[in-house]
Amino acid sequence: MKRKIFAVLFLLLAFCVQPLSQNGIKKKRPLPYEYGRVVIDNYSEKADIAPVVFEHWIHRSKFTCRVCHVDVGFAMKAGATGITATDNAHGYYCGTCHNGKTAFQSCTRKTSVEDMKTCQRCHSYGLRVASDYDFFKFSEPLPKERFGNGIDWEKSEQLRLIKPATFLEGVSTQRNPLAVQKDFSLNAKVEGMPDIIFSHKKHTVWNGCELCHPDIFVGVKRGTTHYTMVDISQGKSCGACHVTVAFPLTDCQRCHSKPV
Amino acid sequence: MIKGKLAVALLLIGSSGLYILPAIDAQEPSAPQAQTPRAGWQKEFDDVCSKTDDAMTFSQDELSDLVRRCDTLLPQIDKLDESRKKVYSGRLRMCRGLYAYVLEAKRNEKK
Numbered sequence: 557m558k559r560k561i562f563a564v565l566f567l568l569l570a571f572c573v574q575p576l577s578q579n580g581i582k583k584k585r586p587l588p589y590e591y592g593r594v595v596i597d598n599y600s601e602k603a604d605i606a607p608v609v610f611e612h613w614i615h616r617s618k619f620t621c622r623v624c625h626v627d628v629g630f631a632m633k634a635g636a637t638g639i640t641a642t643d644n645a646h647g648y649y650c651g652t653c654h655n656g657k658t659a660f661q662s663c664t665r666k667t668s669v670e671d672m673k674t675c676q677r678c679h680s681y682g683l684r685v686a687s688d689y690d691f692f693k694f695s696e697p698l699p700k701e702r703f704g705n706g707i708d709w710e711k712s713e714q715l716r717l718i719k720p721a722t723f724l725e726g727v728s729t730q731r732n733p734l735a736v737q738k739d740f741s742l743n744a745k746v747e748g749m750p751d752i753i754f755s756h757k758k759h760t761v762w763n764g765c766e767l768c769h770p771d772i773f774v775g776v777k778r779g780t781t782h783y784t785m786v787d788i789s790q791g792k793s794c795g796a797c798h799v800t801v802a803f804p805l806t807d808c809q810r811c812h813s814k815p816v
Numbered sequence: 817m818i819k820g821k822l823a824v825a826l827l828l829i830g831s832s833g834l835y836i837l838p839a840i841d842a843q844e845p846s847a848p849q850a851q852t853p854r855a856g857w858q859k860e861f862d863d864v865c866s867k868t869d870d871a872m873t874f875s876q877d878e879l880s881d882l883v884r885r886c887d888t889l890l891p892q893i894d895k896l897d898e899s900r901k902k903v904y905s906g907r908l909r910m911c912r913g914l915y916a917y918v919l920e921a922k923r924n925e926k927k
Contacts, residue, residue: 626910629903643899729866735873766868766910770917777924 588706589613589691592801594634595681599641607681612801613705614689617712620720620762621797627728628652632772632796641665650678652727703807710758720762734760740778741814751814772796857892861904864889865911871918879919886912 586593592612600607615624624630628649631637637649644651644662654662663675676685698717699708712718723730737756744751759768773793775781781793788795789805803810854862864885871879886908893904 626907629906631906638902640899643902646897646899648899648903729862731866731869734869737872764868765871766914770913771910776917776921 588695588704591704591804592616594800596635596639597681598635598638600679600681603641605675606679606683608678609680610678611687611689613691613694613707616709616720616801617694617718618720619724620722621801622762622764622767623721623724623728625767626764627724632767633791634800652724654678701803701807704801704803709802731764734764736760742783744812745784748816750809750812750816752811753813754811857889860885860889861893861908865907868911868914871914874915874918876919876922879915879922882915883912883919886915 589611594610594612595607596610597607625632629637630649639649641662641664643649644654645664647655650662653659660677661674662678663671667675676683677688695705695707699711699715700706701708709718713720722728737760739753739755739757742752742754770776773781783793785805787793789799791799794811795805798805798811864882867874867882874882889908890905893901893908895901896904
């Protein structure tokens, strides 16, 4: 029992000290509607327009991760895609859906000053722009979770309360149903901490294989890659999603779930 | 005489348009991808990258062949306009990466 308490205290301390040790400022925990938000400013400010505020929660309720990060081609790191207005205008990246048909049109260099309101639907960083989507209204009927967006996304899909699309006509490639790999456990390094049960099924249903292998999980032989909570909290391996969009690291028991 | 010269000049201008317009069109970036008919390279891309979900079921020879097909496709994708090149080279890199990853895993299994 004492060992368990020690393990929990150790982890709590590690979580508090680690962000402080990087820049001396404790990171503010994002509010449920802010979790997963990405500010994109590759070219916006240079073009005298506000950076884009991308809300993951709206998009993940409509599409699986794979549709956007594999088929549409968005990078897994904020700003790494280098989206341009030209890309959008020709039907790539945001323009794949934001074409005036599937979703509202993305703005282009030709957008007139009168139409700036259209641009500001996305280019809204630092502006007071009323969104068409109300997070609280959206999340109200969905199963609750303690951290992140405060939404249990997995359960929401199981209950068919959200139906993220797995295929985008004209963009996605038609794939066969995925043969799911077996779940496996990973040893927790701290004594008393339950081992991790990694579910391939849970991950592949939204991500497929190529989103994680080999870019995020490089190691081929099981057991040869060593994961640490410090690395993960810095966005490596599991942290690529579980620091940014998927349920955060503070929700220990979601991963450390093997009965002791 | 002047009328004749004018007619020749107009004819030359008109016929030059036949060469210039397709050239402009060729430089024009891609139409929205969902509306574009599948070009040869894209059919091959769809075929190669549609197999990622089956990667674990392939033999080493089949995986090596898929990696080779990805490598053959890359120079064709590099010739595309900037937007398409950016999207498809990224997508190709991911599916090639997966096949190479599974191939390496299978080679290690046999050791």
